[in-house]
Amino acid sequence: MKTLFKSLYRKRRKNESLIKYVMWIIHLWLGLLSCVIIFIVCLSGCLYAFKNQIIDFTNRDKVYISETSTQVKNPDLIQAELLKQNKELTSLLIPDDKGRSYVIGYRENQLDKSTYYNQYTGTILGQPEVGSGRFFEIVLDIHRNLMMGNAGRQILGAGVLIFCVLLISGVILWLPKKLKFLKQGLTVMFRAKFQRVNYDLHNTLGFYTFLILFFIAVTGLYVTYPWVKNGLIVSLGGSSIDNISKDTGNGDDAFGGLLEDMLQKQDEKKNLKDSESASIDEILQLADQYLPYTAVTSIELPNKDNPRYVVIKTNTQNFLGMMLPDEVTFDKTGNFKTKELFSDKPLNKQFTSLAKPLHTGEIMGLPSIILYFIVSFIGCSLPVTGFLIWWHRFRKIK
Numbered sequence: 001m002k003t004l005f006k007s008l009y010r011k012r013r014k015n016e017s018l019i020k021y022v023m024w025i026i027h028l029w030l031g032l033l034s035c036v037i038i039f040i041v042c043l044s045g046c047l048y049a050f051k052n053q054i055i056d057f058t059n060r061d062k063v064y065i066s067e068t069s070t071q072v073k074n075p076d077l078i079q080a081e082l083l084k085q086n087k088e089l090t091s092l093l094i095p096d097d098k099g100r101s102y103v104i105g106y107r108e109n110q111l112d113k114s115t116y117y118n119q120y121t122g123t124i125l126g127q128p129e130v131g132s133g134r135f136f137e138i139v140l141d142i143h144r145n146l147m148m149g150n151a152g153r154q155i156l157g158a159g160v161l162i163f164c165v166l167l168i169s170g171v172i173l174w175l176p177k178k179l180k181f182l183k184q185g186l187t188v189m190f191r192a193k194f195q196r197v198n199y200d201l202h203n204t205l206g207f208y209t210f211l212i213l214f215f216i217a218v219t220g221l222y223v224t225y226p227w228v229k230n231g232l233i234v235s236l237g238g239s240s241i242d243n244i245s246k247d248t249g250n251g252d253d254a255f256g257g258l259l260e261d262m263l264q265k266q267d268e269k270k271n272l273k274d275s276e277s278a279s280i281d282e283i284l285q286l287a288d289q290y291l292p293y294t295a296v297t298s299i300e301l302p303n304k305d306n307p308r309y310v311v312i313k314t315n316t317q318n319f320l321g322m323m324l325p326d327e328v329t330f331d332k333t334g335n336f337k338t339k340e341l342f343s344d345k346p347l348n349k350q351f352t353s354l355a356k357p358l359h360t361g362e363i364m365g366l367p368s369i370i371l372y373f374i375v376s377f378i379g380c381s382l383p384v385t386g387f388l389i390w391w392h393r394f395r396k397i398k
Contacts, residue, residue, distance in 0.1 A: 003394065003397050004394070006397045007390065007393050007394040007397050008028060008029065008032075009025070010024075019172065020172065020173060023169040023172045023173050024173060026165065026169050027166060027169040027170060027173060028390065030162045030165055030166055030169075031166055031383065031386045031387075031390075032387070032390060033162065034158075034159045034162040034163060034166070034383075035383035035384075035386065035387055036383070037146075037155065037156060037159030037160075038159060038160075038162075038163050038166075038379070038382070038383045039380055039383045039384065040142065040146065041143060041156060041159065041160060041163075041220075042376050042377070042379035042380040042382075043376075043380050044139050044140075044142045044143035045143060045216070045372075045376040045379070046373055046376045046377050046380060047136075047139045048136060048139050048140060048143060048360070049360070049361060049369055049372055049373040049376065050369065050373065051136045051139075052362070053366070053369075054132055054136075055128065055129075055132050055133065055136070058129050058131070058132040059116070059128050059129050059132075061125075062101060062116035062125040062126055062128070063100055063101060063116060064099055064100060064101075065099065065100070065101050065118050065120065065125075066099070067098060067099070067120060068120045068121055069120045069121070071120070072119045072120060073119050073120070073122050074280075074281050075089075075092055075279075075280035075281055075284065075299070076279045076280055076281050077122075078092070078102075078104065078117065078119075078122070079280060081122060082104075082106055086108060087106040087107070087108045088106055088107040088108070089104060089105070089106050089280075089301060090105045090106055090107050090112065090300070090301055090303065091104070091105035091114075091298065091299065091300045091301065092104050092105070092280070092298070092299050093296070093297075093298045094296070094297045094298070094299075095296055096294055096295055096296050096297075101116045101117055101118055101119065101125060102116070102117040102118075102119045103115075103116060103117070104117045113127065114127065114128075115127050116128070144156070144223075153224060156224070157221065157224035157225055160217050160220050160221055160224070161221060161225075163213075163217050164214060164217050164218065164221070167206070167210055167213055167214050167217070168214075170203075170206050170207075170210070171206075171207065171210055173203075174203055174206070174207050185203060185204065185207065186204060186207070187200070187204065188200040188201055188204050195388075195389075195392050198385050198388050198389065198392075199385075199389055201381065201385050202381075202382060202385035202386055202389060205378045205381065205382070205385075206378075206382055208378075209375045209378045209379065212371070212372070212375045213375060213378075213379050215358075216359060216372070216375070216376070216379075218232075219355055219358050219359035220359055222355055222359075223355065223356075223359070232348075232351065233348045233351075233352065234348075236346075236347045236348035236351055237346055237347050237348050238346065238348030238349070238352075265306065265307050265308070268307045268308070268331050268332065269307045272307070272331060272332045272333060275332060275333050276333070277302070277332050277333070278309070278330070278332070278333055278334030280299065280301070280309075282334055283299065283309045283311065283330055283334060284297070284299065284311065286328075286330060286334060286336070287299075287311040287313070287328050287330075290328045290336070290339050291311075291313045291315075291326050291328055293313070293315060293317055295313040295314045295315055295316065296313070296314040297311065297312070297313050297314075298311070298312045299311045299312075302332050307331065307332055308329045308330060308331055308332070308337055309329060309330045309331075309332075309334075310327065310329050311327070311328050311329070311330075312325050312326070312327045313325075313326050313327075314326075315342065320364060321364055321365070322363050322364050323357065323362070323363060323364070323365065324342040324343070324354075325342055325353065326340065326341050326342055327339070327340045328340070360372065361373070
């Protein structure tokens with residue numbers, strides 16, 4: 001026990017600043033306390049990073065198709081063919097890659113289903129393979145709450161919060177005393193002994209990945225803790241969630257706008273009940289006028305909850321090529337109702353709508369997913385290399 005205590009404590013070194021000494025103690029204790037949780041979170045994040053690519057691969061016979069015809073079946077024809085099979089079309093996902101199949105949502109026997117659809121031959125290719133989907137559901141459950149429900153969610157959230165402190169304290173400890181030692185902190189001496197290589201890997205890789213790991217951790221906390229969500233929204237120019245709930249007397253508040261939108265939709269249901277619906281082709285053509293660019297396009301048909309056509313296009317026409325959602329809606333007859341461009345949203349709403357893809361790395365497609373995978377893998381290594389540094393110290397004292 002005495003040896004264990006000695007391994008968790010040391011005297012302040014000569015010429016060592018008080019800040020660095022305190023950071024060393026905090027970094028060591030919190031690192032040992034949370035290393036298992038951090039390892040699990042980062043490893044599950046690594047596994048989940050390529051979820052979409054792996055699911056596409058396991059369903060490759062349905063996802064990837066060849067152009068057997070220059071003529072693509074239009075959505076109205078798809079809808080008519082489904083009706084003949086007693087299937088009611090509810091949504092349609094149109095990829096921007098001609099070698100990928102459509103994904104259609106439909107209602108059959110009071111059940112909502114989805115399937116891949118060959119837009120050249122009109123063949124229903126079948127529903128996604130369930131094995132890979134279930135695997136990633138388990139991985140996500142581990143990543144979110146350690147498969148322990150709300151208790152696990154709080155444990156994991158505390159671990160990620162500690163990870164943020166570890167990243168900050170780690171950077172402070174990494175800072176060299178003099179500029180001439182900077183190169184030493186940026187390189188790994190692979191020809192040295194194992195303990196030296198391990199120490200360099202912990203310090204150097206931790207420094208290189210600090211910003212992205214910290215960003216991933218903060219966006220994860222955004223999902224876990226309401227106070228983090230509230231703080232980020234306020235810091236980005238939005239209103240506090242508590243203030244919004246108190247300011248219900250303001251006609252321009254969020255709740256007032258939501259109520260007005262609900263009333264408008266109720267009026268549309270009543271007034272347009274017997275009106276002839278605009279065709280899906282017409283709606284897509286109208287959407288292209290308001291969102292004039294080629295992109296992955298999804299359209300949701302009017303239903304009992306929402307009487308409007310909702311068209312969402314994923315806009316990548318920006319400097320970084322980020323996938324940003326733009327939305328336009330029409331009533332049942334095709335009259336324009338709303339247009340919501342991502343670029344027009346205030347910063348806090350932009351962050352809110354992109355919190356998940358920013359956290360997972362999907363925001364810029366495969367390049368950013370690969371980057372996040374590498375960073376998350378390095379994140380997995382930090383608790384391992386850190387533990388080995390302490391273990392060597394423990395054995396040395398022993």
